[in-house]
Amino acid sequence: MTTYKTHNPLGSADPRDLFDNAQNYDAAINSTTEDSWQDRLGTERRTWHGLESMVADAAAQFGFVTLNGVTFTTGATVNLNEVLLNPADNSYYQWTGAFPVGGKVVPPNSTPQLTGGQGAGMWLNVGDSALRSQLNTNGGAAMVKADDGRTVQQWLVAADSAEYKARNTAALSRIDYLVHSRGSFNVLFQGDSLTAGFDRSSTDVKPAENGDWATHATTTYPERFTDYLSEQSGCTIGRVIRAISGYTAEQSLNEPGWKANPNCDVAILMLGTNDASGDSTLDVYLNSMEKLIRRLIKWGAAVIVCLPSGGPTPGGLWFQWARYLRNLATLYGCILFDPQESLYHRNPGAISADGVHFNTMGYALHAHQLASLFMGGGLLNSYTKIVNETYMYPGVSLDNYGFCDATGNVAVSRSLPGTFTRAKTTGVLPPKQKAICTFSFYLDAAAANITGKVQGEVFVLLQDTNWFVGTANKSEVPYYKQANPQAPFHSTLIENGAYAAPGPIGTNGEVSGATQFLGRIIGRGWHTITIHNDLQGGAANESYVNGLVVTPVPVGFSANNLWNEDERKIRVVHSRKFPSPSGVSGVPAAVPLTSFFMRCPQSLLPTGRGNVQGDFSLFYNGGFAKLRIVSANGVVFEGVVIRGSTLKSFRVIQTFSTATGSIPTITAKLATALGRTTLPGSFGPNMPNEAIIDYNAGVVDSTSYPGFVGGVYLQFNLTWTDIPPSDYWTVELDGGDYFGNSEAAFGTI
Known part of the structure; x- marks a missing residue:
């Protein structure tokens, strides 16, 4: 609104400039319609009215500010963007007129009509706008409940967890691939004393490290995990250890130095022993673990959760807390590892440093089993446990x-x-x-x-201890070898005894x-x-x-080594009928029984010394079996099968017989089945495309056919004193087998 526009520099005393200054100041301060004015040097500037409008527009972008604890009834002072509740109609009102210095004063026991009126430039009923403003904040979703009692926030977390689960599942699948392709990845180990390697009791300890305060076992589980997994799978593994003895899940979550992304591909969490020992509550523990899991997945790590462990001492509350942690881990697709499983079939004194913590061997065995999970496909949801042969x-x-x-x-x-x-x-x-x-x-x-x-x-x-008996460059601890897994009850079977690879x-x-x-x-x-x-x-x-x-x-x-200890076996009966009724219409003709073959029972096979699987040179190195032959006409023969006078021969000592006249002498030799081959291209070009071999071409004496690819059989020969009688025969060979074997096996002692 400058009149003279002399463009003289600042500080000019020219009367024309003084006139323009007065005129411009009047417009800048007092105008209620113009948003801007032009100074005497030609620069466009905002009027006070323009500034007020700009601030009001900006404030409107942030929503309303609800005044709590005051109303039109109590009286209040209202400033820009604030809304005040009128109890008379239970509505919120915003003042849209000019604000005096210090704010718009609302006297007690007043109404919008009595303190300025209602309408544009006065009080405006904003209805649910205040609520909308609150719902627009970070905590807004927690203000609304569904019909099942859960808030929208809880529903969103549940839906959100599915996304986290999908991301975690994908990350775990990637690690499984790297493990089985000798790839490279980094592992974060986060936890308390059990991750740190706490050991203040053993003689082979080392000073505190990785920010911890207590002495550690010479080999901690993170160290042995990376070494063992690398040895057994060929992976290249880097490790980051975040573990402080005595820490709870909440402390682990809030530790300042642990809030930065360590850029690891895998995160293994092991927390809860301290929490469950009275340093936290279950709700705080689970809440902290959930936040840790979400943080790690967000960082791109595949998350494995180790259930809380209290070493070999039972009865801790962590057993119960572990049940709840299982559910949480499942919600986010985390793989679970239970360290307690390895404890109950080992000597506690060989693996523990105190009632809660492990020694070097205990931490190593924990690591071996966790690494076996990685190598065995345990990172995939599709893995199944072995329950059958x-x-x-x-x-x-x-x-x-x-x-x-x-x-x-x-x-x-x-x-x-x-x-x-x-x-x-x-x-x-x-x-x-x-x-x-x-x-x-x-x-x-x-x-x-x-x-x-x-x-x-x-x-x-x-066995784990065949691969690890102590830390390199340290004196061997003899009793670590007694950490081999054994029967839970001493009375079940003879102990393992001396260590031998x-x-x-x-x-x-x-x-x-x-x-x-x-x-x-x-x-x-x-x-x-x-x-x-x-x-x-x-x-x-x-x-x-x-x-x-x-x-x-x-x-x-279970058997440690064949014939090396008092072993429990089961009786297995092999049975055959001669002539065989299979594939025959009507009644087959009776036949004389002069030879037959049966599967060889385990009890008749020798075991070898050292690296010899079967030592036939030792007559005592073999057991016995019972042979029963019964005919349809009542001829019964029973005998005991024992080793013969030559390497692979057997003889049958008669123990009972109803035969009269012609009586058989029975001998036997080890035998094997012969293979029958269907050659490639025998039915046309590339039909079949490779040889098909089935071992169904009869049984042959092993002295004339080396090896037992076709299995281990006994070829029996019967020499009758007279003409062998024709009859219908049932033959049973009764021997001792170790439990569950599908075929006889050779072994060593």
Whole structure:
């Protein structure tokens, strides 16, 4: 509104400039219609009215501010953007007129009409606008409830958890792939003293580290986890440890230094022992754990939750809290690991430092089982536990087990025909190179017998302590070896006894291709079977792995080494009929019984010493079986089958007979089934595309056909003193087998 517009510089005393200044000041301060004015130098500026409008517009973007505790009845002072409740009509009102200095004063016991009126520029009834403003805040969703009593916020969290679960599931699947492809990833270990490695009792401790205050076991579980998983799977693993002894979940959540993303691919949480010991409440604990899980998933980590543990001491409240944690972890798709499972079939004194914490061996075994979860497919929702006899093959990972080629040099192929299994899968461990492969799984049983077809200069390790007996560069602790899993009750079976690393398996010699008894596993939980050759690269020849069989059994029927201790066996009866009624119409003709074959009972097979699977040179190294032959016309013969005078021969000592006249002398030899091959292309081009071999071409004496690929049989021969009678015969061979075996096996002592 400048009149003269001289554009003289600031400080001008020209009367024309003084006139323009007075005129502009009047417009800037007193105008109630114009939003701006132009100064004498030509710059556009806002009037006071324009500033008020701008502030009001900006304030409107933030919603209303509800005055609490005051109303038109009590009286109040109202400022910009504030709304006041009128109890008379239960509505909120906003003053839209000019605000005096200090705000619009509303006297007590007044109404909008008495304190300025209603309408534009006066009091406006904003109705539910105040509520809308509150609902628009961060806590607005918690103000509205659904018909089931939950708030909208609770519903959103439930829906939101599904998204977190999906992200976590995807992250876990990625880690499973990296584990089985020798990939690289980083692991965050977050927890309390059990993660830190608390040990103030053992003699082989080390100073506090990683921000903790207490001394630690020489090997903590995070350290052994990364080392063992790397050894057994071939992964490259980095670790970040955030663990302070005595911490609760809430402290772990709020620790300032732990709020930054450590950029890890996996996070393993283990908290709750301190919380459940009186340092927190269940609600605070679960709330803190939920926030931790959400934070870690948001950071992109795959989350594994270790249930609270109190070491070997039972009765802690953490057992109950673990039940609730299971539900929370499931909600977010977290994988659960229960460290307590490994404790009840081990000597507590061999694994614990005090009533709650572990020693070096205890932490190592915790790590081994957790690593077995990673290798066994436990990161996937589809994994299943082993409850029945399960066959495992090199190079194959299924829902109930995982295979790892740790050194990357185990050549897996389908060997035709040089293999001992129908799948024709063979893993070859090379000579003059260190080679390691593993089979990992969850055994949902008290024990399992392990058999398989393995051949060469290889070791088969079934126990954790075969792989770890203490920390490198430290004096060996003898009693750590007594941490092997054993029967929960001392009365169940003889103890493991002296420590011995099994193997090497050897070439199997005369029993090549036969099923081998490798040992047993005890304890429900995660396990790893490791197969390796000379770790210094000293193996002179190739070694072979065709497959393993895990057979769950009652712990009392599990066998450590064949014939090495007082073992409980079961009676198995093999039965055949001659002539066979199978496939015959009508009644078949009676036949003389001069020879027959039966499956060989386990009780008749010898075991070898060292790496010899079957030692036939020792007459005492074999048991007995009972043979019963009954004819339809009442001829009954019973005898005991024992070792004969030659290596693979047997004789039958008569114990009862009703035969008159012609009486048989019965001998037997070990035998095996012959293979029948359908050649490739025998039915047309590429039909079949490879050889099909079935071992159904009859049974042959093993002295003339080496090996037992077709199984272990007994070929019986009957020499009658006169003409052998024709009759209908039922033959039963009754022998002792270890529990659950599908076929007889050779083993070592």
